[in-house]
Amino acid sequence: MILHLATFRWKDDVTAADVAELTDALRDMAAGIPELRSYVCGESLRLRPGGADFGVAAIVADEDGLNAYLDSAAHAAVYERLLGRMIAERAAVQLPVESSAWL
Template identity: 55%
Template structure:
């Protein structure tokens, strides 16, 4: 599996209603897309310093699943409805899953 992370920084005019609408549409989209195994999204908790206002984490089966998710019409519709207007900056990365836990031998 692959974990796809997308971090968004909002433009100055994004409202709480925008974020709530985006979040609802993203969850509705994720529920309908077969390649998605696990999905989470929402405002950055802000525990550590970051320029990201919002985070999407999507676990997909493989690279083909990631491509299918990113190019799916439902994903494109969410981008057009919300993200094009709301996004000042975006960063994305992918990691293999499951994660490897490394513990030092103390």
């Protein structure tokens, strides 16, 4: 399976309300994408210095599942409506994980 990790640093004008709305929208999106075996997202707890404001961790079965998720109309809709204009910086990686992986 594949763990997709993404960290985001917001633009200065992003508000707490924007982040709350985005978090709900991403969770609703994830609930409707069957390829997502597991999905967590949210504002960082900021327990350590890290330079990022928000994170996403998603588990999919394989590359096709990853593309189905990231290329979905639902993901595009959240990006266009909210996420796209909020991002100052984004970093993403994919790591292989065991089939027992769950978030």
